Amino acid sequence: MAKTPFQDLDFLRNEISRYSKRAYDQGLIRGSGGNLSLRVPDDNGILVTPTDVSLGDVEPEAIILVNLDGEIIESPSNLRPSKETSFHLRVYHRSPVIRAVVHLHPPHATAYANKGKPLPMITVSARAKLRHVPNVGCAPPGSDELCDLVSNGMESFPEAKAFLMKDHGILTLGEDLRTAYYLAELVEETAQIAFIEGSIRG
Numbered sequence: 001m002a003k004t005p006f007q008d009l010d011f012l013r014n015e016i017s018r019y020s021k022r023a024y025d026q027g028l029i030r031g032s033g034g035n036l037s038l039r040v041p042d043d044n045g046i047l048v049t050p051t052d053v054s055l056g057d058v059e060p061e062a063i064i065l066v067n068l069d070g071e072i073i074e075s076p077s078n079l080r081p082s083k084e085t086s087f088h089l090r091v092y093h094r095s096p097v098i099r100a101v102v103h104l105h106p107p108h109a110t111a112y113a114n115k116g117k118p119l120p121m122i123t124v125s126a127r128a129k130l131r132h133v134p135n136v137g138c139a140p141p142g143s144d145e146l147c148d149l150v151s152n153g154m155e156s157f158p159e160a161k162a163f164l165m166k167d168h169g170i171l172t173l174g175e176d177l178r179t180a181y182y183l184a185e186l187v188e189e190t191a192q193i194a195f196i197e198g199s200i201r202g
Contacts, residue, residue: 012038012047013060019102019181020049024056028106028188034169035082038177039092039099044068048088050079068093083142090147091173094154098173100180105169108191113164119190122197126190130162133187138166162187 037048045067065074119133136153139145174180
């Protein structure tokens, strides 16, 4: 029986590559920061972007397959998975509904994250699609503390599909990569509009 596209790891690697490059092209990330992941169909692992590679340069063969303990199953280019794979895995362990995780550093949303306050729901789209974007605290990248902050945020705000990460950017969650990525774009657009509105006098 032929595999559907969403059961094909090559198809999924291409999807991650495409949205990684889109995030870079849209200015949602710079340098080698940020990471994207997808749960594989059999639920025994995830595909994740590599460490120390710009999302603007991520090709399909750079995407790494790890099991749910974070051990490498397959790395076509012999790269290492993102050092923040641990909090991606924590998300997947906590919620089987989540199939994709996007972590980026969009400037306006990150500035709001650094204020330690929820993102203002400034537009109809934000209120309808985001509803509430809480802020989680700061911890070193790749640390157990950061995993705990993300996990606790999901526990405290189970309805949330997007989080501000203090000093660290944003995190969005979805049932597929397109949904998670679109949420990331909406978070940054909302932060931009809130910033502009706040600068208008009168």
